[in-house]
Amino acid sequence: MKRRITEEIHVARFHPELNKQAMALTTDQVFEKIGSFGRYQIVLNIFFNLCFGLWWGVPIMVMVFIASEPSWKCKNNSTCPFTKRISIRDVDDYKFRCKIPREDWEYVDDFTSVVTEFDLFCDRGSLGFVSTSVFFVGFFVGSIVVSPLSDKFGRKRPLFICGFFCWLFSFVSAFAPAFWFFALCRAIVGFMVGAYHIAVFVLATEFSGIRHRGIAGALVWLGIPLATIVLSGCAHAIREWRLLTIVTGAPGILLVAGYL
Numbered sequence: 001m002k003r004r005i006t007e008e009i010h011v012a013r014f015h016p017e018l019n020k021q022a023m024a025l026t027t028d029q030v031f032e033k034i035g036s037f038g039r040y041q042i043v044l045n046i047f048f049n050l051c052f053g054l055w056w057g058v059p060i061m062v063m064v065f066i067a068s069e070p071s072w073k074c075k076n077n078s079t080c081p082f083t084k085r086i087s088i089r090d091v092d093d094y095k096f097r098c099k100i101p102r103e104d105w106e107y108v109d110d111f112t113s114v115v116t117e118f119d120l121f122c123d124r125g126s127l128g129f130v131s132t133s134v135f136f137v138g139f140f141v142g143s144i145v146v147s148p149l150s151d152k153f154g155r156k157r158p159l160f161i162c163g164f165f166c167w168l169f170s171f172v173s174a175f176a177p178a179f180w181f182f183a184l185c186r187a188i189v190g191f192m193v194g195a196y197h198i199a200v201f202v203l204a205t206e207f208s209g210i211r212h213r214g215i216a217g218a219l220v221w222l223g224i225p226l227a228t229i230v231l232s233g234c235a236h237a238i239r240e241w242r243l244l245t246i247v248t249g250a251p252g253i254l255l256v257a258g259y260l
Contacts, residue, residue: 028210036209041216047258048204048220053227054252055163056197059170059189060135061228062248066241067128070109070116072097079104098122111239118179131183138190146195155199160259166192167252174245 025033035041071087072094074080079100085108086093097105098121107116113128114120120127142162150158169188176182201220208216231248238244 031209032211037212037216041208041212044207045204045216045219047255048200049223049226051159051163051200051223051255052197052220053223054249054255055166056193057224057227058231058248058252059166059193061231062170062235062245063132063135063186065111065231065235066113066245067115067131068111068113069125069128070107070111070113072105073108074104075106076100076104095122111241113241114179114182117241118182120179127179127183131179131186134183134187135190135193138187138192139194142191142194143198147198150199150202155203156259159196159199159203160256162192162196163252164256166196167249167256170249170252171246174242174249 069088071085073085074082077083080096082093082096086096088094102119114131115125115128118124118127146158146162166189169185169192173182173185173189176185201217204220205213205217234248235244238247
């Protein structure tokens with residue numbers, strides 16, 4: 001593709017009689033001449049699918065697993081009358097643990113989450129949802145703040161800079177010593193995702209000819225559901241939330257090499 005563009009420029013520069021004709025071409029007409037949706041655009045689309053999958057799908061959907069509330073059961077029958085394990089679906093019974101001492105009940109599911117790690121129950125139970133909410137607050141702010149900058153300074157830098165920090169803070173969140181630090185990391189990740197996702201979509205479409213622009217824009221979203229499927233399999237096999245965050249987030253660093 002670069003060779004074809006160079007040839008077009010060479011013709012326009014050294015053949016003045018063709019200069020007016022070359023200058024009259026629009027961007028879409030140039031793409032029709034050099035290839036509307038060829039190998040270059042396909043490779044770009046695949047790369048952007050990886051970006052959406054590892055820098056969007058995984059950081060967002062991992063919260064479904066690492067913020068889950070496990071079931072619990074009684075440890076002291078004198079204060080706790082239940083003999084069964086009680087899940088969040090048992091709405092009335094699930095709240096009973098708020099009436100008894102913490103040492104009289106325990107979590108029983110075979111997975112860990114930020115809920116079990118930081119003991120988010122009863123009065124602190126809503127904090128598990130807060131860690132998801134702050135992500136989308138950051139997403140909203142990032143979309144507003146960075147998107148105009150990508151129009152002014154180009155889309156490549158916001159894509160890779162924000163993508164790198166998205167990976168970094170998603171990875172660092174796995175080592176959070178306290179819930180507030182985990183929530184802060186999630187807010188930063190949300191900001192970075194909101195900042196770069198528009199740049200990715202625009203890059204995927206503006207390098208394609210007008211005839212294939214709709215297809216390019218539609219295909220670029222496939223990375224999110226595919227990443228979610230892979231994430232679900234990983235969550236089934238890895239039951240510890242910190243390890244799951246590391247394993248599913250680590251591959252995102254490889255995409256930073258795309259800047260070169």
